[in-house]
Amino acid sequence: MRPNLRVLSILSALLILVPLVVPSWVVFILTKALFTFIAVLGVALFLRGGQVTFGHALFFATGTYTVGFSVKWFGFRETLLLVPMGALTGLIMAAFVGLIMARYRGVFFAMLNLAFSMILYAILLKLYWVTGGTDGISVGTATFLGFPLPAGTYPFYYFTLVIAGLITYVVYRFLASPLGYFFRAIADNEIRIEYSGESVRRVIYLTYILAGGLGGVSGVLGAFSVGHVVPEDAYWVQSAHFVFIALLGGFEGILGSLMGAVAFEFIQTYSSKYFPYAWQLTLGGIMLFIILFRPGGLWAIYESLASRFSSKTEGSTHG
């Protein structure tokens, strides 16, 4: 997949400059959008291969509780080390769960992921002497090389932005690798993958591990951004948010997930202001609309607009 450089540069310029001129609550929302985007990338990876996961919060919660335990047991809040730690715990979790998951596709893949995340949720809820139960663990303020990095401020925002940029690059490289193309091919024709000399299980397993690592990183940033980790991080509603964003943004282009994440945060903010009791109804309704009428999500809308305006200079921007 070829990186769409024009969109990339416009989006990064926006993400770097916009926070300087908007009120601070928008900075907080953009931070949330960025770390959610990292987790959604994992869900979008699966969707490109025609697989749905209703349990990606499993890895998000792995990341948040990595921070939770690190703070609770060691009082350690150094983001520069905790972000790789979160990636590692996410990878390890995915390496174990993936052993089972690599055997399944379609309905089973979706439901088993949901099952695993609900098991983690139940464990986090019930082992309250370790996890604090429903109260969760308060993680306080992150540090960066010893300096405090309070949530909702510019330093934390730009730190998250840098991590998100690195992750985007990693995922681009993955999608451009043979493995990335093979995973995409699972949706079309599995047997041809094996004819090409690649094991389908290996492709799913490695993609699963990558997605797990992304979830872990996202969890670490999420924990510090919210300042609190709770069992709900692993709950199916959290997974539903990830799936919603992947679908809203459209999973054909990576940056679709970013558009989706930003749009989602604003929808959530305004929806909880105007329809506080109909949040899931709003999500479900928008999802139904996208599935029925705009299956490519925001990304496809952007692409059709872009090709309409610049059909003279370049062809389709499909990757």
Added chain:
Amino acid sequence: MDIGLFTIIIFDGLNYAATLFLISIGLTLVYGVLRILNISHGGIYGLGAYMATWLTILLLNKGLPPYLSYFMLLVGAVIIGLITGPSIERLCLRRIYGSDIHIQLLMTFSILLILEDAMKLIWGVEPWFMSEPYILLGQFSVGQIVYPRYTFLLIGVSASFGVFLVWLVRGTRFGKLVVSVIQDREVSVAMGINVGLIYTVAFTMGALSAALGGAFIAPTISVAPGFAAEVVVMSFAVIAIGGLGNLEGAVLGSLIVGLARALAIHTFPELELAVIYLIMLLVLAFLPQGLFGAVEERRI
């Protein structure tokens, strides 16, 4: 393990199994006919529970004889089944038959989200209690164990609905049509079978099963929002163990899951959900099609 605990686990297990069977038989029927895993099943279950509770409370407040409450449970379930079933099938699912699996999963999932909030908007977020049908039947004792008779009613309703569905599919002309639609949709259309109608009826039967499950479990629990996902995950475990789309498999699946859950709750309550999935994974590791499922050829 002493004999008292053992008896309780058996009774509890049968109790869970009866509820699980009532719900999962619909899920497996819908999967068998429509080839769609209906994730919104859990939402229909919740609506059934709320409707039945609300109607029964309405009845009791009017001062009508409390024995009518059993009838109200049934009425509540039928109302929900007949409203949600055809409307979901006709308005949403009809447009995505033959789409990719992930589209179908996402669609039923978004319907689940909508139903979850519909419950909260109609009946509020406070839990509802209605235990009259449960208390009316009284209790019986085996040795020192005292157990509610309502369990028998639950098992009875569950078994009769199961028998009804099996009769419908195996013993009637409608059932023969269903089987032919499952075998080959296009040929069935060519032979003049109204495939759309078959799908609607099959999906409505599935919705009815979920609503009945919700309605008849309602007197034993406090009806509150938020359990829909757990229900659909558990009943998926049941039908995955029995084989997706297999009616008899659901019986065995729900017995296994029900007993395992009762055992876990009385010995290691922390492991309740984990045990169910462990069993499911064990079964699937050795029999990927479940205990009774037909071997599916790989998609090319």
